[in-house]
Amino acid sequence: MIAPEPAPEPTIVSVTPPRRAALPIVVDSPHSGTRYPADFDAALQGLALRQAEDTWVHELYASAPEHGATLIAAEFPRAYIDPNRSLHDIDEELLSQPWPGVVSPSRKTELGAGLVWRLMAGQPLYRRSLSVEEVQRRIDTCWRPYHAALQDALDAAAQWPQRWHLNVHSMPDNSRSRLGLPDAPLADVVLGDLDGTTADETTVALIEDSLRHSGYSVARNDPFKGVEIIRASGQPARGWHALQIEVRRPLYMDEQLQKHAGFDRLQRALDEMLQALALHVRSRLAG
16 A cells, blocks of 8 residues: 655745846745644634734735745744744743743733734733743744745845845734824835834835835835834845835725735736836946
């Protein structure tokens, strides 16, 4: 009897290399994963559990490799473990025992959305505490592989005199209230560069102008400035430019997380933006 082939290991991170002459551009989508691990054991189900997803964002940027960029996307959901958090961003309220390492909670942790989320839109994500071993396993099986793939791409891009990194996300219309901020209109797109510290003005302005030319309103650092990923990769003094891009979810999908007619329009606008960035990168490298 022929033994059955073992089941393939689930994909944790997808990496799509450039499909044309490579440029030092990396696009990463850390929150668009929809493969929920069997050991999640969440109290919430269905759409209530999926509120944290940047659903379809990796597809919005699917043309990035056609412009010489490397595209990286997480396959696991951010509520399971968030790649855009520091390993020290531990929520001790969630744990059944003290964390054995450094604990340095951020404002996100106070909101229940640290490295491993405790709350989802104010609702408890679990009916129990998590063990240290569970969190460490999520770090080893998801967080570390994602960051290894991202770092490999960034290191490859660093072989050029400069590199560009877009960290891409989506945001709900109630983002400000979720962040505990006063209500105010939300732009269609928010560009975050940690208040001008992770990318040069030329790069930010180019992306801003491209999106506005496509008919979208754009804000900078309000209400999203960027978090751990661009903090680590953006060093404009070294020629390393990193920018977080948030797009409003209603622009491209409905409340059931299904694409609507706006998806194609936004995807075209982002493709034009990537084309403009690629032209800019080529000119900078040639100069």
